[in-house]
Amino acid sequence: MNNFIRKNKIVGRTVLVMIIFGVFFSAVLEFVYDKTNPIILKSEAEAKERLLLQVVSKNFYNNELINSFIVIQPNQRLKNKKPIKSYVAKKNNEVTAVVIETRAPDGYSGEIKILVGIDIKGNILGTRVIKHQETPGLGDYIDIIKSDWIDNFTYSSLENTLMSEWAVTKDQGKFDYMSGATITARAVVKAINEALIFFKENKPKMGI
Amino acid sequence: MFKESIINGLWKQNPGTIQLLGLCPTLAITTSVINGLSLGIATMFVMIIANSSISPIRKFVPDEVRVPIFILVIAALVTVVDLSIHAFAEPLYKALGIFIPLIVTNCIVLARVESFASKNPTLPSFYDGLFMGLGLCFVLIVLGGMREFLGQGTLFTGFDLLFGQSFSSFGINFFDQYSGFLLAILPPGAFLGLAFLIALVNWLDQKD
Numbered sequence: 001m002n003n004f005i006r007k008n009k010i011v012g013r014t015v016l017v018m019i020i021f022g023v024f025f026s027a028v029l030e031f032v033y034d035k036t037n038p039i040i041l042k043s044e045a046e047a048k049e050r051l052l053l054q055v056v057s058k059n060f061y062n063n064e065l066i067n068s069f070i071v072i073q074p075n076q077r078l079k080n081k082k083p084i085k086s087y088v089a090k091k092n093n094e095v096t097a098v099v100i101e102t103r104a105p106d107g108y109s110g111e112i113k114i115l116v117g118i119d120i121k122g123n124i125l126g127t128r129v130i131k132h133q134e135t136p137g138l139g140d141y142i143d144i145i146k147s148d149w150i151d152n153f154t155y156s157s158l159e160n161t162l163m164s165e166w167a168v169t170k171d172q173g174k175f176d177y178m179s180g181a182t183i184t185a186r187a188v189v190k191a192i193n194e195a196l197i198f199f200k201e202n203k204p205k206m207g208i
Numbered sequence: 209m210f211k212e213s214i215i216n217g218l219w220k221q222n223p224g225t226i227q228l229l230g231l232c233p234t235l236a237i238t239t240s241v242i243n244g245l246s247l248g249i250a251t252m253f254v255m256i257i258a259n260s261s262i263s264p265i266r267k268f269v270p271d272e273v274r275v276p277i278f279i280l281v282i283a284a285l286v287t288v289v290d291l292s293i294h295a296f297a298e299p300l301y302k303a304l305g306i307f308i309p310l311i312v313t314n315c316i317v318l319a320r321v322e323s324f325a326s327k328n329p330t331l332p333s334f335y336d337g338l339f340m341g342l343g344l345c346f347v348l349i350v351l352g353g354m355r356e357f358l359g360q361g362t363l364f365t366g367f368d369l370l371f372g373q374s375f376s377s378f379g380i381n382f383f384d385q386y387s388g389f390l391l392a393i394l395p396p397g398a399f400l401g402l403a404f405l406i407a408l409v410n411w412l413d414q415k416d
Contacts, residue, residue, distance in 0.1 A: 014270050021277050025284035032288045036295035043298045136239055137360055137393045 052087055052099055054144070055117030055126035060096045061089035070206060077198040079103040079111075079191070088206055095207045097125055100199060104191035108183045109133045112142070116153075116195040120208050123157040127192055139184035150188075152176060158196050166193040209332045217339025223316045224347025224402075225409045230316035234348060235398035237307050239359070242366040244352025245345070246304050252341025254289055254311050258282050259325040259337030266326045278321045279312070286312045303366070316344060347405065354401045359393035361386035 049066050056065070069085040072078065080103060087099040097119045104112040112132040117125035127150050129142045141147040152175055167173025168185045177185035199206075223229055233251070238244045262269075262281055269277050290308045294301045301308070311317065320340050325333040357363055365379030391397050 010270070010272070014273050017268065017270055018273055018277065021280055025280060029284055029287055032291050036291040039295040040291070043295070047298065135390070135394070137388050138390055 051115060051128065051130060052117075054128050055099055055115050056089050056097050057125070060119075060125070061091050063090040063093075065089055065099075075198065077102075077194045077201075079105050079194075086206070095120060098199065098206050098208075100195045101130075102191045102195040102198070104187035106183070106187045106190075107132060107134060108139050108181065108187075109135065112184075112187055112191065114188065114191055114195070116192055118196065118199050121157070122159065122196060122200060123155055124153050124192070124196070126151070127153045129188070134181070134184050138178075139181040141178050141181065142184055142188050149176065149178070149185075153192055158200060163193075166190070210335055213332065213335035213339045217336065217341075217343040218346065219343070221340075221343075222347065222409070223340055223344040224351075225406050227316065227319070228406075229319050230314040230344065231402075233307050233310060233314055234344070234351065235395065235402065237304075238348055238352040238355055238398060238401075239393055240356040240362075240366060241349055241352045241364050243303065244348035244350075246300060247307055248341075248345030248348040250289060250293070250304065250308055251311050251314060251317070252338070252345050254282070254286055255317055255320060255341040255344075256334060256337040257285055258317055258321055260330055260334040261285070262321050263325040263328060263330040263333035269326070274326060275318075275322070278318060278326070282317055282321065283312045316340070351398070351401050351405060354405075355392045355397055357382070358389050359391075359397065360388055 045066060052065055065087055068090060069087045071083050072080065072086050073083050074080055078084070078100065080101070084101050086101065088095055089097040089099070097117055100116045100118065102114050102116055104114065110133045112134070113130045115128045115130050117127070119125055128144055129150060132140070132142065134140045134142065141149050144150055156174075161174055164172070165174040166189055168175050168177040168182060168189060170177065170182055171186070173189065175185065175189050217223075221227060224234055230251075233247055237247045258278075258281065262278060286309065289311075293304070293308060320336060324336045328336070353363060356365070361381065361383045363380045363382070367378040368374075368376035392401070
């Protein structure tokens with residue numbers, strides 16, 4: 001009997017200590033989260049705006065771009081599995097351009113996420129790869145930090161570039177690529193092309 | 209005590225080359241000097257505060273559950289670091305990404321807490337955390353330097369991510385036309401690089 005009580009004493013003490021530690025550190029985390037969350041949300045919104053500014057220049061809009069969006073349900077062309085936001089740039093309440101987020105599911109290692117800025121005539125204003133896991137030093141030239149390859153797409157449209165030209169030069173297309181990383185470039189070209197087609201098919205939805 | 213900590217942390221018991229603990233981030237992130245340095249600093253910071261916060265409470269922690277409690281403390285600290293970096297150093301957070309939360313699973317942190325801080329007073333534990341962290345940081349920088357130089361022919365690129373725009377021209381480009389040595393950047397390069405580093409350390413140790 002004595003033995004039983006002694007054993008339970010150890011268990012009780014252990015449980016008590018663990019509860020105290022758990023509660024204390026939960027409180028610490030709650031406190032830090034409370035303090036940092038507004039700053040994080042703010043800097044994320046700023047980062048998003050900076051990103052949007054890279055594909056649509058400031059003189060295209062005077063609305064609050066970050067709050068002017070339509071929601072796009074999962075779509076064959078954009079390959080999004082969840083609803084995503086598509087931003088609509090307006091100048092004096094007239095739509096001037098849209099920013100579409102598209103995905104290349106067939107990158108060399110996983111999905112590549114791309115932002116495409118398109119004006120109302122269907123010309124590309126700018127594109128940026130916003131997320132990718134391509135091989136560093138090989139496939140990552142699609143990222144603006146590594147090279148300005150992605151700017152090749154600027155001013156291209158479905159009108160001035162034939163459907164067959166939407167490919168890398170190796171496949172008789174119009175777009176350059178870096179040897180050793182053709183798969184990456186192919187995936188990006190295809191995804192941007194799909195984004196333009198999506199834009200063409202969905203103009204009314206965006207208010208054009 | 210102080211001197212012993214320095215010698216042990218930086219050379220005799222170096223986490224990266226002698227103890228070989230916490231290899232996952234060591235191998236994964238050392239593709240450049242800046243990546244190694246950033247993760248090294250973050251890990252060192254966690255080790256310092258983990259060691260010096262567990263040492264004072266070591267007498268209240270029952271032996272039977274010390275490991276869960278240590279992990280709880282370390283996880284809470286890392287989350288605090290993660291949130292703070294996200295809030296106050298957004299570009300750095302982008303660069304390090306998933307590897308900050310992964311510091312929790314870095315066994316070098318738990319190893320120092322378990323083998324040193326849980327048995328020693330606060331000040332020596334602080335030194336131990338500082339110099340063990342510094343030793344790991346050095347290994348990460350050297351390995352990152354080796355891989356960046358061989359893989360891309362550059363050194364110290366991307367310092368602006370950590371220190372601001374004024375450092376953007378800090379990187380050195382050694383060759384005009386360097387096609388890159390992919391193996392050094394890929395994971396096998398990390399293993400080979402670390403192996404060479406360990407061999408070098410062992411060779412230097414054998415000489416005297």
